Amino acid sequence: MSKAIRMSRTGGPEVMEYVDVDVGPPGPGEATVQHAAIGLNFIDVYFRTGLYPQPLPNGLGMEGAGTVEAVGEGVTHVKVGDRVAYAGRPNGAYAQVRNLPASLLVVLPEKIAFDTAAAMMLQGMTAQYLLHRTAHLKPGDTILWHAAAGGVGLIACQWAKVLGVNLIGTVGSEEKAALAIEHGAAHVINYRRENFVDKVRELTGGEGVSVAYDSIGQDTFYGSLDCLAPLGLMVSFGNASGPVPAFAPSELQSRGSLFLTRPTMMHYTAKREDLEATARSLFGVVASGEVKIAIHQRYHLPDVAQAHIDLESRKTTGSSILVPR
Numbered sequence: 146m147s148k149a150i151r152m153s154r155t156g157g158p159e160v161m162e163y164v165d166v167d168v169g170p171p172g173p174g175e176a177t178v179q180h181a182a183i184g185l186n187f188i189d190v191y192f193r194t195g196l197y198p199q200p201l202p203n204g205l206g207m208e209g210a211g212t213v214e215a216v217g218e219g220v221t222h223v224k225v226g227d228r229v230a231y232a233g234r235p236n237g238a239y240a241q242v243r244n245l246p247a248s249l250l251v252v253l254p255e256k257i258a259f260d261t262a263a264a265m266m267l268q269g270m271t272a273q274y275l276l277h278r279t280a281h282l283k284p285g286d287t288i289l290w291h292a293a294a295g296g297v298g299l300i301a302c303q304w305a306k307v308l309g310v311n312l313i314g315t316v317g318s319e320e321k322a323a324l325a326i327e328h329g330a331a332h333v334i335n336y337r338r339e340n341f342v343d344k345v346r347e348l349t350g351g352e353g354v355s356v357a358y359d360s361i362g363q364d365t366f367y368g369s370l371d372c373l374a375p376l377g378l379m380v381s382f383g384n385a386s387g388p389v390p391a392f393a394p395s396e397l398q399s400r401g402s403l404f405l406t407r408p409t410m411m412h413y414t415a416k417r418e419d420l421e422a423t424a425r426s427l428f429g430v431v432a433s434g435e436v437k438i439a440i441h442q443r444y445h446l447p448d449v450a451q452a453h454i455d456l457e458s459r460k461t462t463g464s465s466i467l468v469p470r
């Protein structure tokens with residue numbers, strides 16, 4: 146028997162129940178992983194509330210790090226005792242032990258601790274593909290990045306600086322502004338106090354940015370479009386304030402023949418070679434110290450409801466992990 150979070154209905158943090166589960170042996174193509182640490186991500190909130198549907202009852206959580214305890218038939222790239230980490234579906238990472246498709250697992254370099262791995266696989270691989278593959282950035286480019294002091298945000302601030310890209314970050318408090326600057330943002334705007342569109346125009350001499358990375362959704366979508374230079378790229382990659390309502394393509398034309406993409410890490414890492422290349426790139430910048438993973442919140446797994454409350458109420462900064470016990 147092991148402990149895990151299960152939900153049988155969607156709703157508030159109270160729908161997450163800490164229960165006994167019988168994990169059983171791994172099926173063909175699966176591995177059993179004993180978690181040392183589990184990642185907390187905003188997407189977990191979307192699944193909990195039902196914004197992103199899934200069959201119920203179900204588990205929650207898409208990211209973890211730990212040790213392989215058993216492998217099922219046909220699994221060759223990991224073995225019992227390997228230190229591994231992963232990010233991706235199916236949900237079920239909020240658990241002491243779980244079975245999952247072994248194809249998601251990457252072996253961790255010795256230099257990367259379990260806590261760091263659990264905190265960075267989803268947020269770090271997201272920053273990686275958004276900065277390296279979704280847009281073709283060059284040194285000297287200026288980009289807009291919302292929620293710059295969050296989990297994905299603090300990684301993006303550092304990585305953009307490594308690439309020589311000027312990141313204008315938005316944040317919800319002065320404390321978060323200081324954090325984003327400390328992590329490499331070129332400029333920071335407190336969008337609770339200032340109009341971020343006006344400020345971006347001012348900071349770019351009226352030109353606008355070449356790429357706007359928007360994970361806030363509903364509250365910022367049109368403002369982000371207004372920050373773009375002609376032919377700029379809008380990357381809508383999340384909905385922390387709610388989903389973006391339907392809109393007319395002419396909104397892109399009238400603002401300067403803009404491009405729009407709505408990417409997810411799941412597609413960018415769906416092929417094994419892409420997953421390995423993305424993870425390798427992340428491991429490289431973390432092992433070299435160019436990108437530091439800021440674990441600012443730790444919760445015991447049974448306290449996951451508090452973790453969700455803090456994340457949704459914008460209390461967290463950087464990354465958060467859940468520690469199984």
Ligand SMILES: NC(=O)c1ccc[n+]([C@@H]2O[C@H](COP(=O)([O-])OP(=O)(O)OC[C@H]3O[C@@H](n4cnc5c(N)ncnc54)[C@H](OP(=O)(O)O)[C@@H]3O)[C@@H](O)[C@H]2O)c1
Nearest residue numbers: 186187292295296297316317360382383384386409410459
């Ligand atoms: N598409 C993908 O591949 C992908 C992958 C990973 C993450 N994401 C998305 O990236 C975003 C960041 O994820 P994360 O896990 O690193 O979370 P996070 O940034 O640590 O937390 C979300 C942040 O969003 C900001 N925010 C603005 N309006 C909000 C609202 N109404 N409610 C709650 N938060 C609000 C808050 O920062 P301020 O107080 O500074 O505004 C909050 O701290 C999420 O939208 C997530 O879904 C997308």
